[in-house]
Amino acid sequence: MFDLQNIRSQFPILNQTVNGKPLIYLDNGATSQKPVSVFESWMKYYTEINANVHRGIHTLSQLATEEMEVSRRKIQRFVNAKNDYEIIFTKGTTEGLNLIAYSLTNLVKKNDEIIISHLEHHSNIVPWQMLCERTGAKLKVIPMDENGILQLDFLDKNLNEKTKIVSVNQVSNALGVVNPIEEIISKVRKNSDALVVIDGAQSVPHMKIDVQKMDCDFFVFSGHKMYAPMGTGILYGKEEILRKIQPFHGGGEMIATCTFEKTTYADLPFKFEAGTPNVGGNIALGAAVDFMEKIGQEQIQHHENALLDYAQQKLLEIEGLRIYGEKAKRTGVVSFNLEGIGISSDVGMILDKLGIAVRTGHHCTQPIMNFFNIAGTVRASFAVYNTFEEIDVLAEGVRKAKRMLS
Template sequence: MSADQVIKTHAAFNSQHIREQFPILKETVHGRPLVFLDSGASAQKPASVIDSMVHTMRTQYANVHRGLHWMSERATEACEAVRDQVAAFLNAPSRDEIIFTKNSTEAINLVAYSFGALLKPGQAVVISEMEHHANLVPWQLLRDRAGIELRVAPITDDGDLNLTALQALLADGKVALVAITHMSNVLGTVTPAKQIADIAHAAGAQVLFDGSQFAVHRKTDVQDIGADFYVFTGHKLYGPTGIGVLWGRSELLNAMPPFMGGGDMISTVSFERSEWAALPYKFEAGTPAIVEIVGLGAAISWVEAIGMEAITAHEAQLTGYALKRLADVPGLRVIGKPKDRGGVISFVMDDVHPHDMATLLDRNGIAIRAGHHCAEPLIRRLGLTATARASFGVYTTEEDIDALADTLIKIRDFFV
């Protein structure tokens, strides 16, 4: 998108109308208007998502895939319609490749367990230095369980993935999977997914992208980027908690053993043996998150009504504005200078601990996150123990950024 297109799209973006659709933004915190800058942890929910879930529980709730009665059939239709929505949202080749999980973490664990079961000792998995614990710990468990090697691709001092080093890690042909974030939850770094996939495939490896942050901010096309697995979570996409998505290429999913056993993931069962259901149900044991699936569908509909291009343009403009305003805060240093940054900014301030910043900002009604952001190895790589983080959503405004910057200046003055 050109600069002119960004400006034009942003000009058509009605922030006030969008904010009015979020009931929680009318709340006050410590007597101050709520300024919510922690969407990277979990986004707020528009009324349409809340209403869709309440409507389901009030009028057509029943278990799915099991009943022949009217309620069960309506609930099943509603959930399966969301599977179609998700497939279109990701541009997946088939709806049968969409697996509902409870979050990105479970989706990655599913791949680590089931795809990992196909790996042999001596093979390797590559991750990067900027991974969330959800895309690190499951591979450590696989390493310890199956005797595979875990390799870590470095980042540059600016916070970009070192592609030359990544390629070198795959040179011996032992890497079976590259698992990389599509957007860092600490640095906001948007990784070059197509290049990563090309590097992985050239070395005979598959590639998984953790899209927990990226799918919220930009259009996601799993075919265009050449992914083999892709995960994202509903609660960051203005939907409910308890629902996530794994997309995987059907030939890989068909080769993988089930992750969990139970009802709905089988075709036949005897005391001697069981046969698995076809995709996607092979990986969906037990009663799914029925109401949450409906909420995810409502969230996708809401986002698509605004348009991902408009959301991307709004957040690009907002991120640029935030970087300029934070540059005016004495003693404040933004962490990382990635070539492509999404709506996440981590920062530190001389003589002020990030936890103190977060606490004092909260007393002024401003919600940010402070700590290692479930990316402890990355924070250590940066030579830090913690950062403060502001992360933006579709409802974030320049006035929110002004409130953050102005209050940080007051905090700095207080400590100095």
């Protein structure tokens, strides 16, 4: 049974006031709040078993190692990876994408092609541009229409033997548009031998993920958007590909043998986990998985989609308000502007005075903003603890901002 008040009670930060008003936190696309169970998991590591992992024979090191590896197996199950060693701990989505782009350098040559989409976050643009600069490869972009819907006939015309990588997000952080990942991957498999990279930063908090059914080669996401601490994240990669590619970082933990003449690398997953990991954070990421699974991912998705539908209905009652991507399938995000008010941050500051936290600006997606010929949007993004009453307050706050700024 979905018990919203019980869920909210697990988030102490929601009880505070901001500028004398009850906090309404609608910036979950940037980072979600954390439940008590995640704090407790993190604290237990530092107060009871703080030790480095994989390196010690003493009891605390063994306990810390086991807790982190239990977390790895939870995440394996969470995304339905075939093997636990296909789950690589990272600092987040950005590091995961950079790891892939760097590690694939030797597999990409001059005049090869890399395809991304117009809907990408900068973290799924810049690493591929850097790879193109290193190798002489060419970057191509799947266009979108005025609703933020990708024009996939582009793939039919551009996938070929030169295509080495196709990297797209599953959900747009700026617009909330849900991309047809299965169709994209099917087209890639039919027309090329390219590797498929999926940015799941905005999808993992809102929907159930099955990387085997999806048949992607890589899948990356961050912990801090799914109720886990900042500085945590996951790179999933198919075993046969992870074994072929080079490590991103070198140092301790990722070696099998090291001499001044030659170093050989450790087996998976440690080949890609150089140095001391964020042990407490990685364990707490497993606790965040427990939190989501206890509620039920289908329940979370149903509640958040209902919030989105309600928010769109209430906001569109405001004359002169435009929602970007309104006609597209979306989840988790409503991104909008008010007609005649050119600076989204002005709206955001007024909402903040009312205790409402939203994100304003270009959301690290300047190409999207350029497409719409705007500097930025106001973005309200939802999590499992948000309520319909909070959306009512948001809508009234937007009306107040419109009156003040018109």
